[in-house]
Amino acid sequence: MSAVDIEAFVHELARVSGEAILPFFRSSIGVENKAHAGAFDPVTEADRAGEAAMRRMIKATFPAHGIVGEEHGSENPEAEHVWVLDPIDGTRAFIAGIPVWGTLIGLASKGTPAFGMMHQPFTRETFWGDRARARYRGLGGERALHVRACPDLAAATIMTTSPKMFREEEKPRFDRVEAACRTYRYGADCYAYCMLAAGHVDLVVEAGLKPYDILALVPIIEGAGGIVTTWDGGAPGAGGRILAAGDRRVHAEAMAILNG
The missing domain is CATH 3.30.540.10 (Fructose-1,6-Bisphosphatase, subunit A, domain 1)
Structure with a gap:
């Protein structure tokens, strides 16, 4: 087919x-x-x-x-x-x-x-x-669809569905990434990832996702030139802790903080 x-x-x-x-x-x-x-x-x-x-x-x-x-x-x-x-x-x-x-x-x-x-x-x-x-x-x-260039977290807009989605040990790690970003928005679910692919935001950080929450979004983000992985750089299709970025520099900086 x-x-x-x-x-x-x-x-x-x-x-x-x-x-x-x-x-x-x-x-x-x-x-x-x-x-x-x-x-x-x-x-x-x-x-x-x-x-x-x-x-x-x-x-x-x-x-x-x-x-x-x-x-x-x-x-x-x-x-x-x-x-x-x-x-x-x-x-x-x-x-x-x-x-x-x-x-x-x-x-x-x-x-x-x-x-x-x-x-x-x-x-x-x-x-x-x-x-x-x-x-x-x-x-x-x-x-x-094309992602936008973003040199670093200091220039980035970060999104997540809700800070309450993070477990106790995950929340401080997310908070550090968010604090490094220029601005933030909450509450968009799948729309956040599509806005990243469309070049309107730079970073999406989430956790606790199931395969049906993320798998369909991976080909969209990658097809637009972005990158999406787990927090430790693994394949995202099974869900879990997800890190998506339009610019690989922002992804690398966020991943370093999440794993630091």
Whole structure:
């Protein structure tokens, strides 16, 4: 299957999932809590409907492919080609009516992120990439995505979804990186990584991510010229502690602080 075929198929997955999800946005949707022991990990019918729609299409088109999804678990995860799905990355934003959420659709080949898309049906924006290139489509048309140059942390804008995502031993390390940066923003989930790929921010530092939180974003960031690894420089596809930067100088400086 060619890259063009994959791209067209993923755009169709995005369209179908968006049609399933969007009627629930800014509605009186019910919210369930998936977490235990007093924590809060929300899930909605929109999450489940969006993922179910994508799974049906994948199974019908690529029955030998595996699927790993946030809401409906794993099927054939040892397959050569595995789809990694997060129907709503940013459910807290979704239930608050704030449009900084998106559908993440990733394809791993032999365990390596090969293609990824972030689709936001409400704003009608789509970001996608295949590690070699990255593109954006929105109300202003379509264009290539490129990260921006940034010489050091002192000139950088850093983003993270929330400082509360870090464990006790991780928070001081993040704080040191944040303190070295020019400015910061919180609360964007997958949008932070797409803004990095689009050249609007310079650094994203997070922890505790699952594969479906990050795998789809890796080909977009790399296709735009950026770098994304774990805090210790490892492959990011499995999630965990994630460090993404538009400029390798900023990545190296942040990684030194995180591991210092």
